[in-house]
Amino acid sequence: MPIRLTIDDDLQRSRLTVFFRLLLAIPHLVWLSLWGSLAILVAIASWIATLISGRSPDMFHSFIGSYLRYSTHVLAYLFLAANPFPGFTGRPGYPVDLVIEPPRPQNRWVTGFRIVLALPALILSGLLLGGGGSYQGAQTGAGATAAFLGWFVCLARARMPAGFRNLIAYGLAYSAQAGGYLLLLTDRYPNADPVQHLPSESEPPHPVRLTVDDDLRRSRLIVFFRLLLAVPHFVWLLLWGIVVFVVVIANWFATLFAGRSPASLHGFIARYSRYAVHVYAFVFLIANPFPGFTGRPGSYPVDVHFEPPERQNRWLTGFRLFVALPALLLAGALATVLYVVALFSWFVVLSRGRVPLQLRNLGAYCLRYSTQANAYVMLLHDRYPYTGPAVPLAPGPAVAEPDHAA
Numbered sequence: 001m002p003i004r005l006t007i008d009d010d011l012q013r014s015r016l017t018v019f020f021r022l023l024l025a026i027p028h029l030v031w032l033s034l035w036g037s038l039a040i041l042v043a044i045a046s047w048i049a050t051l052i053s054g055r056s057p058d059m060f061h062s063f064i065g066s067y068l069r070y071s072t073h074v075l076a077y078l079f080l081a082a083n084p085f086p087g088f089t090g091r092p093g094y095p096v097d098l099v100i101e102p103p104r105p106q107n108r109w110v111t112g113f114r115i116v117l118a119l120p121a122l123i124l125s126g127l128l129l130g131g132g133g134s135y136q137g138a139q140t141g142a143g144a145t146a147a148f149l150g151w152f153v154c155l156a157r158a159r160m161p162a163g164f165r166n167l168i169a170y171g172l173a174y175s176a177q178a179g180g181y182l183l184l185l186t187d188r189y190p191n192a193d194p195v196q197h198l199p200s201e202s203e204p205p206h207p208v209r210l211t212v213d214d215d216l217r218r219s220r221l222i223v224f225f226r227l228l229l230a231v232p233h234f235v236w237l238l239l240w241g242i243v244v245f246v247v248v249i250a251n252w253f254a255t256l257f258a259g260r261s262p263a264s265l266h267g268f269i270a271r272y273s274r275y276a277v278h279v280y281a282f283v284f285l286i287a288n289p290f291p292g293f294t295g296r297p298g299s300y301p302v303d304v305h306f307e308p309p310e311r312q313n314r315w316l317t318g319f320r321l322f323v324a325l326p327a328l329l330l331a332g333a334l335a336t337v338l339y340v341v342a343l344f345s346w347f348v349v350l351s352r353g354r355v356p357l358q359l360r361n362l363g364a365y366c367l368r369y370s371t372q373a374n375a376y377v378m379l380l381h382d383r384y385p386y387t388g389p390a391v392p393l394a395p396g397p398a399v400a401e402p403d404h405a406a
Helices: 016-021 026-053 058-078 108-112 114-128 143-159 162-182 222-223 230-256 263-283 315-316 320-352 358-378
Strands: 003-007 096-100 206-214 302-304
Touching: 003 162, 016 143, 026 058, 026 108, 058 096, 058 162, 096 302, 108 114, 114 143, 114 162, 114 320, 143 162, 143 320, 206 358, 222 320, 230 263, 230 315, 263 302, 263 358, 302 358, 315 320, 320 358
Parallel strands: none
Antiparallel strands: 003 096, 206 302
């Protein structure tokens, strides 16, 4: 990738600088705005030069690259993805940094329509990180939500959770690529695949694991009528969900007194949750086949494995809804990402008959986090959902799973 994010951060945070982070960042935000105004003018000049010569001039490329790197440093500091106060020059060496390759020849047609072509990437950048992406500033988005939640954790523990930091880093990486594409540093379209941005990221062991065994091919006809075809599943989800709501309440009382979810209740809720994963994977184009109505393990390309019931902390059980609020807040932000990814995928599939790997993987990540958050709320376990954008792409060895709901 012509624009890559590097991370050299130990997750340690200073409580004092974290508490005053917004105030400390004001000089950087002012300088970023001034530098950004000039960078836009240089980008227009670079656009004209690239249209004529087919390549961005070295001087323009270096100036815009320094601005993009500096904006990444500032947002990494502001969003608590790094701890040191950044410099004002955009020089390499910050714990969260960018590697920008030298200018290369660019397609003139892609250059001419760059603003239009960049719109989908800019929308996704805003949802992953913040409203303005890496070149205008931060407002709302999954990364901003993780930073907000991480602020409280850092004040309590003087340490940023790895999952929060990695989600923010992923948003920074994609936003940097989107900004670099818009500002003509490269004509390589931004890559939304979490695996590509954080290749060393792996999900810690968790009692809820999503597996993906999908060849990316999609039927145009089924995709075009996808929502209509899913109506019977929506109805069945609603009816089954009413029963599950009552079962979850019973499971809460049982877990509170026994310290463990009863196997029968655990199995019933797990089967409903698995069925919901199958349906949403179908609706959001993460998988292609029409799912069954039973939530049977191993029956769908996008599947979820639930570990058997384990002992749970009674305090966490008693205050589960309250404790789960941060996870539900982040799940809501990622749900918005999932809707937009599905919309983009819908147009691409109708054109090519395949869903892009990067969009499929991003959708799988959003679905995995939502599934873990819902399982936590419904007391299938007391392990908090993992925030980092690690996505298991293939099922592991077959594991015998008791069918408690049978």
